Amino acid sequence: MPGRRRMMSPGWGGKFRGCGYRMTVPRQAIMDVLSGTDKHLSAEDIYMKVHKMSPDVGLTTVYRTLELLTQMGLVVKFDFGDGRARYELTEGPKSEHHHHLICASCKRIIEYTDFIDEEMEFLKRAEKGLSKKYNFDIKNHIIQFYGLCDKCKNKK
């Protein structure tokens, strides 16, 4: 029965190949992990999850792939101030668009999805204007609020 070779997955392979890169086992495994979570994973988090299914994928490759994905605009790299970078897939049915409140004291992260409509309104205009004025191809964005969480607010 021909014509029914793997037609699964949205086809990350195409994304990679389209950018001139090859699709490999490690890369596929990493994409699987990223698209299967709604948390902001660190490189090591991802490495450990990948390791369960593909024990021979190295941490170095995870870092390399993450850098690649970030450049391709498929992943956003965050710095929440805990000493390690964290990554989130840009387009994911798993997680809805959100941003973060970061406690400057205890580093606690609060995700919120409020005000996304108003944000869209603002961002649409800003992105259009900025990409034209600076001839910059905007792929994605980060919005983070810093301050004190309720716990830290009420201390000494």
Place this chain on the structure above:
Amino acid sequence: MPGRRRMMSPGWGGKFRGCGYRMTVPRQAIMDVLSGTDKHLSAEDIYMKVHKMSPDVGLTTVYRTLELLTQMGLVVKFDFGDGRARYELTEGPKSEHHHHLICASCKRIIEYTDFIDEEMEFLKRAEKGLSKKYNFDIKNHIIQFYGLCDKCKNKK
């Protein structure tokens, strides 16, 4: 001629003391550097500038002070992806409110001050709503756009 002791500077001392900290020579020197520039300096950048006026201030103290200032909300810590953190004074007559476009490929930074009015509109509402909903005391924010700069856009 009494009564004319140093009345210079907005008085960072008060800011520190008000938070229960002491005002010291190193801290004053660091504040002088921060309030005298409109660039995003790294810890080492600041250390070198401080070193010119106060040669005995150590790099460790610069890091410690920066962490303190970040927690106090007087400084914002940025990660532009070049391996070192960068810092900007929140309130500064020197620099006007701005945000950044970051090239995901070459890491070039473009500062922009456009759309600040629309942003203010959006932020005012978001901050008010978020701080109430999450009981979070928002001190400041970061907005960054990622993508490809004109140079990197036209490659390969």
Place this chain on the structure above:
DNA sequence: CTTCTTATTGAAAATGGTTTCCATTATCAA
């Protein structure tokens, strides 16, 4: 001004996330 408590500091060493090296392997166009 002097004293006393303790927050702050500087130098050196340690830390640890991320990058670099390089020999080996795997992808995919031909």
Place this chain on the structure above:
DNA sequence: TTGATAATGGAAACCATTTTCAATAAGAAG
């Protein structure tokens, strides 16, 4: 199937940031 070369993994190197700890200085009290 083959060949050019992109990709990989393990170990070593990197290097920004943190930790340690004895010495110092800020500032409240007297």
